[in-house]
Amino acid sequence: MQKPCVIFCCDFAATTQQSARRLGIRAKQVISSRRLLEDKFKALKRSFTDTEVPLPKFWGGSRVHLSQIEFRQGGASQLHDRFQYMRDQNDSWNIERLSP
Template sequence: MKLNHLRQNYQGCLQRSELCSDPYQQFEAWFGDASTANLQEPNAMSLATVDSDGRPSLRNVLLKHFDDQGFVFFTNLKSNKARQIEENPNVSLLFSWLGLERQVIVSGKAVLLPRADTLRYFLQRPRNSQLGAWVSHQSKVIGSRELLEQKFTQLKQAFASGEIPAPKFWGGFRVEPGHVEFWQGGANRLHDRFQYQLDSNQQWQIERLSP
């Protein structure tokens, strides 16, 4: 199949003078733009991890919180991604907002959140999402979807009254970045790329990258 005809000519532009001095503030501004642009799940991000043999894995997860400490997501702690993070905490995130001709790439270390933070977030989840966390033994082989649905029904009955407790095998990670890149598509493939890099004094330095 020939794909040469699939070509989008971007028209954006990003100047150094437009950037915030702090990558978290810049991310907040761009995330706000993505949220108001009616993009589907603007908080979706691709998470890259590496296993003990150096083989990379990539999947989409949802950003659930961000501040000047990093970017937070939640998952089953027995999943492939969680086991790989335990072996090698170096990860990368990609926010792909192509409807705005933008991407953000975050590189850093994933740190397990305190249990109190996980419990606080779990209680805010919709009840069916809480049940889903109990049902799924993420990344494990399963015979059929019917088995999942049966277990969901059983647990829904078991937890019919009162709060649903957070599973001990479910938790959150914060990605603490050392590098953040903001990419804006430009005409003639002359894209604008700026990277924020932490120096030895833990100060953010901003550099323009060639497209």
């Protein structure tokens, strides 16, 4: 199930990531050299010395709330390792091994 959370997810990411990381996301563009990237980062860092780095306007996304997911790893002779994770009423995960 997918739930829109444009503001919540962005706010969460902004409060849990270091300011340097939030600055780095603002520098995304095609560049000609590593030096140019570092210079742009330093300039951005100086411009936010005394303030919190605001969220970029283009940030958004969705939160996916899973109730079931399966992981599968291929094996010889089609003997795959398969694990099914199912969420219960208490929001805990039950793990079951499945046959190939």
